[in-house]
Amino acid sequence: MTGGPEHRLFRPGDSPVHRLPPHCKLLALIGFVLATVSTPREAYWAFGAYAALLAVVAAVARVPAGFVLRRMLVETPFVLFALLLPFVADGPTVEVLGLTVSHDGLLGAWNVLAKGTLGVVAGVLLAATTELRALLLGLQKLRMPPLLVQIMSFMLRYGGVITAEMGRMRIARESRGFVARDLRQTPAVAKSAGALFIRSYERGERVHLAMLSRGYTGTMPILVDTRASAAQWAAAATLPAAALAVWAGALLR
Amino acid sequence: MHIPNGFIDGPVSAGAGVIAVAGVAVGLRGARRELDERTAPLAGLVAAFVFAVQMLNFPVAGGTSGHLLGGTLAAILVGPYTGVLCVAVVLLMQGLFFADGGLTALGLNITIMGVVTVVVGYGLYRLTLGLLPARHSSVPIAAFVGALVSVPAAACVFTLFYAIGGTTDVSIGKVAGAMIGVHVLIGIGEAIITAATVSSVLAVRPDLVHGARGLARPLELRSAGETR
Numbered sequence: 001m002t003g004g005p006e007h008r009l010f011r012p013g014d015s016p017v018h019r020l021p022p023h024c025k026l027l028a029l030i031g032f033v034l035a036t037v038s039t040p041r042e043a044y045w046a047f048g049a050y051a052a053l054l055a056v057v058a059a060v061a062r063v064p065a066g067f068v069l070r071r072m073l074v075e076t077p078f079v080l081f082a083l084l085l086p087f088v089a090d091g092p093t094v095e096v097l098g099l100t101v102s103h104d105g106l107l108g109a110w111n112v113l114a115k116g117t118l119g120v121v122a123g124v125l126l127a128a129t130t131e132l133r134a135l136l137l138g139l140q141k142l143r144m145p146p147l148l149v150q151i152m153s154f155m156l157r158y159g160g161v162i163t164a165e166m167g168r169m170r171i172a173r174e175s176r177g178f179v180a181r182d183l184r185q186t187p188a189v190a191k192s193a194g195a196l197f198i199r200s201y202e203r204g205e206r207v208h209l210a211m212l213s214r215g216y217t218g219t220m221p222i223l224v225d226t227r228a229s230a231a232q233w234a235a236a237a238t239l240p241a242a243a244l245a246v247w248a249g250a251l252l253r
Numbered sequence: 254m255h256i257p258n259g260f261i262d263g264p265v266s267a268g269a270g271v272i273a274v275a276g277v278a279v280g281l282r283g284a285r286r287e288l289d290e291r292t293a294p295l296a297g298l299v300a301a302f303v304f305a306v307q308m309l310n311f312p313v314a315g316g317t318s319g320h321l322l323g324g325t326l327a328a329i330l331v332g333p334y335t336g337v338l339c340v341a342v343v344l345l346m347q348g349l350f351f352a353d354g355g356l357t358a359l360g361l362n363i364t365i366m367g368v369v370t371v372v373v374g375y376g377l378y379r380l381t382l383g384l385l386p387a388r389h390s391s392v393p394i395a396a397f398v399g400a401l402v403s404v405p406a407a408a409c410v411f412t413l414f415y416a417i418g419g420t421t422d423v424s425i426g427k428v429a430g431a432m433i434g435v436h437v438l439i440g441i442g443e444a445i446i447t448a449a450t451v452s453s454v455l456a457v458r459p460d461l462v463h464g465a466r467g468l469a470r471p472l473e474l475r476s477a478g479e480t481r
Contacts, residue, residue: 009350029356037357038263041259088423088427089422089423090422104421105421108420108422109421111259111420111421112259115355119259119355119356123356132350139349147281147292148277148338151293151296151300151342152297154293154296155342156346158301162301162304162305186449189446190446191450193321193450193453194450194452194454196302196306197306197450204291204298204299205295207294207298218290
């Protein structure tokens, strides 16, 4: 679907990471994230090692650093929040750059920033190397309820359409001189939201009828079966295995 | 703002994950009752609507802008079960594919922003509607009350999770004060937009508003010659 979110996230390519089956990559991501979040926050070197692992994955997948950095902007609000933590947390204080801050707050901010950022980068790499549709197939392979996968795939397919519809309404509002200045302009925006809901719902009804006329009985056929070979599983397992080694090292020290 | 990885400790995140899975499971069963075999396309399109509407920014005081969470709105428009499901699907997509909100905090995010806002918002909506006269004009008022309380309620539940499993030693009073204070303001914006959106849908397609079913007066048949 054109105009969908897919274009901004996915980087088409033919690297070894791109070619791995989606469910292998999903499990690798989950394993990696679990290892990072359960690492004690005082093991500073371990987080450097995790970051290095992700850098290797990015290099193998040929995803440039600039792309990852741009996509990381999504975490800006919580970075601001983490920067506040040293000033509001309790406990013994330390002097940093002439400022008196809470020791625990400083560690807490580091904890959230390090673990959060690693999670975001890992997620960005997954989305950059896997088509969203393939990811949904991967989720189905991992035994997510089929109805949930269907709902997600419809949301994905029509997300771009609905968003574009909203964009056209915004252009229509603004070309008639509308400027949203404060809460007094709410009724106009809310009427657009109402119209958007009606259009979305009616489109849903039309889609359902179109599906019925093509023989829909409640389940979607799986057109391409992606079976993972042992070699592919092994390749996908290298990231969580390396992370597990770092994690064990961090716990033993 | 979605909760990132490492913000709340493991056991509490896992506990919230169990609540979220249960919530989604109940939502899936209930949505089949609300929408029968149309569930997949309709819930999918409503989820896309929630996703789009969350991009609709409205200006709040001081140059900042807020956006709709949409839990109460979705529950009133399409029913509570489908509402939970749609918000959960939106959060799932954002967490899995857009790296917005941590993967291990997915359960927390779904519990707080999906289950709590819908249960509190829709519950209060029903309660308020029961107290008001059974007319279409009562619907936006009840929607206002439901949405108004749902957002600070979500902030309270966040504070509760933080009190049990927060990874940083911030006094609970400070967290509660900041979270609830900010979210009371956000709740007012949410309430205004929710009420206005519901009333605009009600004006055009009253049959689509799930929360207003049974309020319309039954149509009566009159012959041409009849006078009143």
